[in-house]
Amino acid sequence: MGRLIAAKDWSATPLGAVRRWSPELVAAINTCLPSRVPMLLWWGPELLQIYNDAYVPTLGDKHPRSLGQPAAECWAEAWADLGPLARKVLDGEGATYSDNHPLLLNRHGYVEETYWTFSYSPVLDRAGEVLGIFVATTDTTRQVLGERRMRALHELAAARGAVDPDAACEAIRRVLGEFTADIPHAEIHVAAESGAAARVMVSGRAEWRDDVVVQPLVASGRPAPIGALVLGISPRRALDTDYRLFLDLVAGQVGQILAHALDYQAERQRAEALARLDRAKSEFFSNVSHEFRTPLTLIAGPAEDALADAAEPLAAGQRERLRIIRRNAGRLGRLVDDLLDFARIEAGRLQPDAVDIDLAALTREVAESFGPAVRRAGLEFTVSAPPLPRAARVDPDMWEKVLLNLLSNALKYTRSGGIELSLLATGDHARLTVSDTGVGIPEDQIPLLFQSFHRVQGSSGRSPEGTGIGLALVHELVRLHGGSVSATSETGVGSEFSVLLPLSDADRAATHRPRGSTVYLEEALRWSAPEPMPSSVGVKDSAVVLVVEDNADMRGFLLRLLEPHWRVLLAADGTTGLRMARTHQPDLVLSDVTTPGLDGFGLVRELRADPATAPIPVLVLSARSGEIDTVEGLAAGADDYLPKPFSSNELVARVRANLELARLRSRESRFRRALVDSLQEGFLVADGRGAVIEINSAFTEITGYPASELPTSWPHPWLFDAEEWPEEHRAQQKAFERFLAESGGQFRIPLRHRKGHRIWVAVSTTTVPDDGGERLFVCTLRDVTAEKLAAERDTTITRFAAVLAAATDVGEVLGSGIAALRLALGVSDAVAAIFSADGAPELVVGDLHQAAREALTAAKSRPVATVLVALSETPGVAAPLGGNDAAVWLGLGTGRLLSAEEEALFGLLSSHLAQALHRARDYERAREVALTLQHAILGPTDLPPGFAVRYEPAVQPLEVGGDWYDVARLPDGRIGVVVGDCVGRGLEAAAVMGQLRSSARALLLRANGPAQALEDLDTFAAQIPGALCTTLFCAVIDPADGTLRYSNAGHPPPVLAHLDGTHELLSERSLPLAVMPGRSRQETKAQLRPGSTLLLYTDGLIERRDVPVLEGIGAAQQLVLDSTALRPSELADRLLAELLPPVGHDDDVAVLVYRHPPPPLALELPALAEKLASMRTDLRAWLARADVTADAAEPIVVAACEAVTNAMEHGYSADPDGRVRVTVRLDGSRVEVVVTDTGRWLTPDPAPRERGRGVRMMRALMDDVVIDSGNNGTTVRMWRRRST
Amino acid sequence: MTAKFIGRDDGEIRTVTVVGEVDVANAGELETALTGAGARIVVELDRAEYLDSAGLRVLFTHARTRRLELVLRRGGGVEQVVTLSGLTEVAAIRYD
Missing domain, CATH: 3.40.50.2300 (Response regulator)
Known part of the structure; x- marks a missing residue:
């Protein structure tokens, strides 16, 4: 800029020629130009503009026209906003400060939405007159937009829960309608096959560019996109990475909302279909019951006729048979009636034919009619039903049914004691009680008693017959009358059923004769009917x-x-x-x-x-x-x-x-044969010498050895060879020894099948004495191979799943999966690979040889759990791992084939692996999104030299968090740093964090120090819900003299470590943010020494559930002390790698490291070429400590070496005792290297082209090289920036 | 000893592999490794950690009389030095 200013013809402007400029203007320009903070100077009443290099990007294509241009002209589009502010300053009203001020600027060929935090400060002359204005600005567009977009995503997330696609679209429209600045237009297109065809204009009011972004709407758990989202792009914003990420996330949210709505809709439709089915069932039931009645009538009717026929009377035997028919037809008829009633009640078609009746009289009569059955069972029967004060409005048939059901139920479950029925008036109601001294009902069954088709489990009645409908019918019938029924019971003591029925207003009641249903009575009578007497007449057989x-x-x-x-x-x-x-x-x-x-x-x-x-x-x-x-x-x-x-x-x-x-x-001889052969189990008899003398056919079936090969002497052919099958041999040996010791027992052992393969059997053996006094061994055996394999397979799968569960990232999942597969199937050649879209392997675990690669490629797009068998030169099996891009291969080696079980197992394991892989991928994607979000908020990674920052999201649950860091260059060359931690996590915490972060930054830029900044932040935070109890550490570092001023708000103490191995914890007692707004904050000063390291962190770095906090801090401290030779960025990586648990840290972590410039490096070396190597080692270590980036460090090393080589070759070509001094130090943002010798350079150089190469190299590698050569030696001074 | 120089001939091609750091202290060894080579020289620098003008000097000397081919690793300090020195103008460059 200096050159541009010098080159401009100022005499044509109101400022006049440069040499006429006032000392104030020159001083102001001198302050402005060298600063690295963007600065703009407005001078004179026209506010002519002069600015520094750092400000140029802010101007966009306004530069260089803008130099010397009046501000009102340059910023014409925003001057309505800015002009009045400038006016105030010019009028002597003092400085202004604007925070996140929106401005529409045209500086890249379009009107752009931008946000700025800026201050206008007056430049005064001695008399206090305003000569011009200093403008300090920070572009906060990214933060403001980031926060707004976060809010949009947050609100979208809250829109989840819509129950159908239309409601979902409406909810999305409402949210997006509030964010037209980012999404001026949106359309949702839902694919018809997703269950809803819809094309919805979401919002079309705001203008948008011709171009739109079209995003597929994908939702987890759905293989294909459910539709597409068309998003208009703001004409006021460039479609940059942040914007694209935001649109991606919007599409993700919209996809989820719609998927949820579609799922919900589908669920509702299913429920409706079920209800329809239920109605159809009831109807069918009712029809069928009806159909039963006709044939039943035609069975019972003729039977009745035949019994009543006096003209052609039946013989006694026939009468008895017909009575059975009549009785049971009656019983069946009652069941059908009950079911029919039930179906009618369910369908709402059964209405009581209610009349005002004398309920007590009816009840007495019905009870009496049932009396015989109770008395025949030997039970006492007490009926107490005194006249009621008023009538009851009841359907008499239904009431009869209620009574008979309760009575027969009581009788059924009562073996001794009695049954009591009482009907009494209680207020407006009549209460019917039927109590018994029966078996009772378990307490947990009582609530289920009145449910249809429920039968009390485990109780023993007179008859277990029943449909479970009686009590449910009672309940429904009573309910139809506006009454209620309840039960109390005690197991072993008895039960009591109560019916409460409203009395009617009528006091006159008709008496009603019961219909006299004999079905209940007859059935109940049968329970205690006298036994038919067996007669012994006509028995042909004595059995x-x-x-x-x-x-x-x-x-x-x-x-x-x-x-x-x-x-x-x-x-x-x-x-x-x-x-x-x-x-x-x-x-x-x-x-x-x-x-x-x-x-x-x-x-x-x-x-x-x-x-x-x-x-x-x-x-x-x-x-x-x-x-x-x-x-x-x-x-x-x-x-x-x-x-x-x-x-x-x-x-x-x-x-x-x-x-x-x-x-x-x-018959003895056949008995054994029949018994043995009818056995499902294998059977074997051996004599005292172990020779097998008898087997049955089941044994042959299990083992393959036929009875024709008997007798078989010891050792039996089904025993295993010790060498070929050592493990099986041992198992048989062990069982045999136990058998000998215990003369019998039960074993589970492997046997060698006649065809050579291994089977597993459960053997039960015993020793019996033979008739002749010799001992015989008898074994029965059962084939348990399938059980055993299934159990082994379960174990393998469980183990496999456990191994996979421990792995978190994709590489780890594949690594452990492959290792576990090798073990499970006993193969050594196992490969898993993920392929990129062009078919090249992207991630490979194992040796990806040609055969494996072909098989994997063939398998990767198949459905999961498919097993492809390759029978080529390299036989093996492959299975896909999901995602159409991953597969696993097992090479079997020649001569080995997988059995069907092994193949199935491989399919199963591979699908487990596929699931784990899917999980890991989901996890990685989610992590990426969380990190990107956080980084979008945390802002630029362009840091001053010496600084390194890291942010690591929590693993479980994976969300953005509330931790942050910030590094701000202050106008005076000092640097403000902040590390903070908001309570909670998720988008809300992130939003709070975003606000606190930009406020803290603005306050640091403006305020007088960290304590003042924290005090102001206390006040600010008190107004933000969710900001209470945020902890943060705020400091201002002066890189020039190493002073560190800081103030803490309840944050864990930062670590300050010095090169001499000493260290301090910056721990002062303090309160978290906003706890006591208005209270003053303490400010402390600490001194950084050359090479000191400062570590700021959030508690996620040091807090472990099982480790005391101080111990965690101690570990961090020790790492910092051990790492003084590492670059700050390397130290930050090391802290995260070594302090975070290897899996699943549940808090997010922010880390900030600052390394103060180290003391200069001073080396003195003899003029010996072999010293160069160790000099390079020292130099590299120092450069790392000084945080010189790797790409800047190596050129410095080469240049320094060239200078030293020259000194050795030229200066001391004749003086091997000469010494070369090398000094390296930091000079602001530059590294200075000085190489000095005291020798005499040989001039002229004998081969200038070759010899001069070293100097040329130095000039090419360094920013600046000064060579000062004289009689007393040569000094080479070189400078290079610390970072490129 | 900060570097290893491994030379082998294949017909008239001399291939020298450099492993480690080359400076004025051991540039002579590189020279020795190239002495007596035929018309073509291949110097594999992809595993060289450091090269200064003393090493470059040896390479330039040979580039004048023979066909010189250099194997480099992308992004290393050695690549930067070779490019800056102008050696790329007189030698063929291949990346590993």
């Missing part, structure tokens, strides 16, 4: 059959079926059945599955457990038909199984067959 059946009709029916053939014993429940079986030793047991007390399967188990009853064949009957029952029955040891309904002939045939079989078994 005894025990029938266990709870339904009396069924019992009678079975008795009549079986009686003609065998002697029949009857039992009504499982417990009785078992007792009778033990006493009578029947030849066969025929049992129902659902018998009260002990059920059919339990009975079988009990019978089998007792050696005396174990051989009795058991035939099981069940009404529940289904495979599962069959399996359960046979597993329990039943011999045969017959589902209801069954034909009489079939039952008789089955009983006969089972009796025959049992008879066969009783």
